[in-house]
Amino acid sequence: MNPGEIVQAILKGRGILGDAAALEFLSDRPRLTYDPLLFEDMEAGASMLLAAVTAGRRVCAYGDYDVDGVCATALLCRYLRGIGGGEQIQYYIPDRTNEGYGLNKEALAKVRSGAAFADGIPADLVVTVDCGSVSVSEAAYAQEIGLDIIITDHHDLAEGLAPGCVFLNPKRGGYPFTKLCGAGVAFKLCSAVENFRVRETGGENRSILQSLVDLVCIATIADVMPLIDENRTLVKYGLGLIRSARRPALAAIFKVAGIDPAAATVRDIAFGIAPRINAAGRLGDAAEAVALFLTDDEVRMREGAAQLDRRNAERRHLQDECLRECLDLAEAERVWNGVERACFLMLEPDAAHEGISGIVAGKVREATGLPCAVLAKTKDGELKGSARSAGRLDVTALLRGRAGYFLRLGGHAAAAGFSLRKEDALRAKEDLTKDLLALLEADPEMLHEETHVDLRIESSDITPALAEALVALAPFGQGNPIPALAFRAKASIVSSVKAMGGNGVHVRFRAADVPCVWFSGTAPLTALLDRFPDEELEFVGCPEINVWNGRKSLQFTVSLARPQGVV
Numbered sequence: 284m285n286p287g288e289i290v291q292a293i294l295k296g297r298g299i300l301g302d303a304a305a306l307e308f309l310s311d312r313p314r315l316t317y318d319p320l321l322f323e324d325m326e327a328g329a330s331m332l333l334a335a336v337t338a339g340r341r342v343c344a345y346g347d348y349d350v351d352g353v354c355a356t357a358l359l360c361r362y363l364r365g366i367g368g369g370e371q372i373q374y375y376i377p378d379r380t381n382e383g384y385g386l387n388k389e390a391l392a393k394v395r396s397g398a399a400f401a402d403g404i405p406a407d408l409v410v411t412v413d414c415g416s417v418s419v420s421e422a423a424y425a426q427e428i429g430l431d432i433i434i435t436d437h438h439d440l441a442e443g444l445a446p447g448c449v450f451l452n453p454k455r456g457g458y459p460f461t462k463l464c465g466a467g468v469a470f471k472l473c474s475a476v477e478n479f480r481v482r483e484t485g486g487e488n489r490s491i492l493q494s495l496v497d498l499v500c501i502a503t504i505a506d507v508m509p510l511i512d513e514n515r516t517l518v519k520y521g522l523g524l525i526r527s528a529r530r531p532a533l534a535a536i537f538k539v540a541g542i543d544p545a546a547a548t549v550r551d552i553a554f555g556i557a558p559r560i561n562a563a564g565r566l567g568d569a570a571e572a573v574a575l576f577l578t579d580d581e582v583r584m585r586e587g588a589a590q591l592d593r594r595n596a597e598r599r600h601l602q603d604e605c606l607r608e609c610l611d612l613a614e615a616e617r618v619w620n621g622v623e624r625a626c627f628l629m630l631e632p633d634a635a636h637e638g639i640s641g642i643v644a645g646k647v648r649e650a651t652g653l654p655c656a657v658l659a660k661t662k663d664g665e666l667k668g669s670a671r672s673a674g675r676l677d678v679t680a681l682l683r684g685r686a687g688y689f690l691r692l693g694g695h696a697a698a699a700g701f702s703l704r705k706e707d708a709l710r711a712k713e714d715l716t717k718d719l720l721a722l723l724e725a726d727p728e729m730l731h732e733e734t735h736v737d738l739r740i741e742s743s744d745i746t747p748a749l750a751e752a753l754v755a756l757a758p759f760g761q762g763n764p765i766p767a768l769a770f771r772a773k774a775s776i777v778s779s780v781k782a783m784g785g786n787g788v789h790v791r792f793r794a795a796d797v798p799c800v801w802f803s804g805t806a807p808l809t810a811l812l813d814r815f816p817d818e819e820l821e822f823v824g825c826p827e828i829n830v831w832n833g834r835k836s837l838q839f840t841v842s843l844a845r846p847q848g849v850v
């Protein structure tokens with residue numbers, strides 16, 4: 284197959300059907316986007332918001348402490364200030380530990396009275412971003428105390444909603460794409476406001492709005508939304524803005540992270556930029572991160588970015604300590620009467636911190652292959668847990684099966700959050716392990732990650748031209764992974780095996796003459812060649828152009844190798 288055919292086959296396998304869809308998917312200037320007025324309530328929401336800003340009323344963006352919430356808050360404030368709202372546009376971010384996620388009545392009272400703001404001016408309108416879908420009684424309360432309210436969110440819907448409340452959520456139906464992040468929904472609201480504003484004033488100036496797509500891009504990546512459909516459009520243009528380093532606050536964060544914005548990738552944002560923005564809300568006050576995006580003072584920007592970097596280093600330190608402890612605890616739970624077993628890991632480390640339990644649970648899952656919850660004590664003596672799933676297990680469903688133990692419980696297939704009484708923790712752990720073992724009885728492979736292969740090709744198809752053609756499928760990430768191509772080679776013709784890296788865990792080799800690199804692959808490759816010396820092996824990965832010392836060379840980056848026929 285030639286590179287063009289391979290790209291087309293991958294697209295087809297990913298459900299991108301037809302020439303128009305393929306052209307759009309590969310385009311540098313994608314056009315796929317939808318009319319914001321397709322949102323239920325958008326017309327009412329946008330005109331209410333524009334009227335409030337035009338009348339000089341105080342508007343408060345009510346956000347969240349994670350990256351999506353921070354970016355959505357900054358985006359809404361920047362836009363509304365930019366179209367004339369000025370300092371009347373303020374924001375409120377609840378504290379992770381003391382208030383928790385979503386709307387709360389005390390905060391709304393402070394927003395209404397003005398106590399939430401440095402200048403003490405009371406707000407007339409509150410616009411939630413990235414939260415509010417389940418805050419039914421809080422939304423009613425806002426209206427009772429004289430606050431108009433617009434809810435914008437992308438989380439799952441609750442049963443009902445406060446009557447008379449404007450509620451923008453793509454999951455309500457009407458809007459064709461439901462996987463926008465919170466900042467994406469806020470962006471659609473601003474787009475609608477912009478349309479109305481242009482219609483009223485006759486002026487055409489979309490530059491403020493367009494300049495904010497970088498924030499949508501970061502939020503979409505950090506919230507692990509699928510990089511398909513309208514998100515692909517937003518992320519492509521957003522990456523373009525980020526690479527041109529147009530936003531000084533963001534450039535300052537790139538600088539402290541040691542990442543060159545000109546070559547920024549989805550990975551750089553997910554692992555270098557997002558954790559720093561997130562660190563404010565985990566260990567300090569997320570408002571610090573919002574303030575960084577709202578200031579135009581370069582000195583404050585530099586200081587703000589340095590502060591985020593310090594908080595991130597502190598977060599990493601806490602996380603490492605907690606992870607070490609958790610891995611020891613996990614080992615003790617896995618080995619039962621001297622025998623290794625599958626179990627639901629529920630760990631209660633001394634070094635627990637609410638802000639990092641989710642990350643640590645994910646790392647324990649990676650290390651053990653088992654579903655894991657990490658618990659932290661709260662002020663009122665309860666335990667608050669963050670759980671991460673493994674393989675095909677729906678961890679929230681598993682926990683719901685024992686709902687009686689939990690004071691609060693929410694989440695999705697891959698992750699859950701809950702709280703329970705300390706005295707119930709041990710029995711909950713035992714019962715959840717019992718339920719997990721019963722599931723494994725029926726489906727022994729349930730906890731294993733499946734390796735998806737896009738396409739099986741010949742080793743001779745792997746050329747520099749193919750590596751270059753595959754780049755057009757980027758940006759890669761959730762919902763649009765790096766292509767996984769597979770080729771076969773006899774184990775006996777694997778040659779030039781060379782361990783590399785500080786401790787030799789990575790390996791370079793040639794298979795059927797294809798130059799390969801496999802990160803953390805030394806041990807599995809050696810085992811494979813020892814066990815199956817005469818068999819045909821299948822190598823799964825992606826061809827790439829490696830640039831080293833200014834020289835370009837082709838390499839096939841292996842993610843998995845296995846005996847042919849094993850799936």
Ligand SMILES: [Mn+2]
Binds near residue numbers: 351352437464506
């Ligand atoms: Mn979100």
